[in-house]
Amino acid sequence: MEQQNRQSSENEEQYGSLLEAIEEGYYEVDLAGNFTFFNKAMCRILGYAPDEMRGMNNRQFTDKENAKKLFETFNRVYKTGESTKAFDWQLIRKDGNKKYIETSVSLIKDASGKPTGFKGIVHDITERKQAEEALRESEALYRLLADNISEHVWVMDLNLNLIYISPSVEKIYGYALDEISQIKMRQLFTADSYRKVVETFMKELEKAMNSKPPPTGTNYIMELEAYHKDGHKIWIENRLHFIRDKNGKPVSLLGETRDITDRKLAQEALKASEEKYRLLADHMKDQVWMMDMNMQITYVSPSVERI
Secondary structure (H helix, E strand, O other): OOHHHHHHHHHHHHHHHHHHHHEEEEOOOEEEEEEEEOOHHHHHOOOOHHHHOOOOHHHHHHHHHHHHHHHHHHHHHHHHHHOEEEEEEEEOOOOEEEEEEEEEEEEEEEEOOEEEEEEEEEEEHHHHHHHHHHHHHHHHHHHHHHHHHOEEEEEEEEOOOEEEOOOOOOHHOOOOOHOOOOOOHHEEEEEEHHHHHHHHHHHHHHHHHOOOOOOOOEEEEEEEEOOOOOOOOEEEEEOOOOOOOOOOEEEEEEEEEEHHHHHHHHHHHHHHHHHHHHHHHOOOOOEEEOOOOOOEEEOHHHHHHHH
């Protein structure tokens, strides 16, 4: 018996040492929510000295909303006997600052199986929550901007599935948001342009996976031919770049699309006009020539040979 007691005492010491060594908070409370045991990390999270925390009730470091959340969670664990691995709530430190924590809850039972309290692990997730909030605010601002510009802005994952698309898409393709999200990419582009999209994406993705992020503002530009909802063809210009995680790894694709149909038609008209002019100049008897502003000859007709 003495040996068993000594072994039990040694085990408790090892258990206590382990709890003091971990960075996460560990707690034990009675059925009323009063602290009966805790480690140093738990004191650090709450900002109280150990002698201040002994017997402290959870209502002393929570507001009404979070006290209600705690009661509901602990009550559910008590009634069902099933542990809760993690739930988020907010506590108030001794200095008045608020922290977000993630907590697990399990029942403590005596030798007869009767519940006597609760225990669990506490993680400080304040930085994560702040980062999530900053991201939401950033996304809200970006979405406001994207929703109110004439260019069409979109985000795709690395499997070319749409994650976000701005309402301005209707101005370019004629499709409403709920319609465009149902259309396959190969249906939206001509065969040549679809092939160009896939080949370019695969090539650039491989390069991006195996290289450092390019300087800010670097874009890949593609001119593509697509189909409008009413069936006529349009020309679009896509400016693309990869969105990367904190390690520089590509995670999605951000694109900005604008309608360049009028520009392409003007270029084609100019090209046709120049070809017609050149054909005429190449077959007339008089010599025709052109110079730029630096007095450099840019064209001279074949009739110069006769003159």
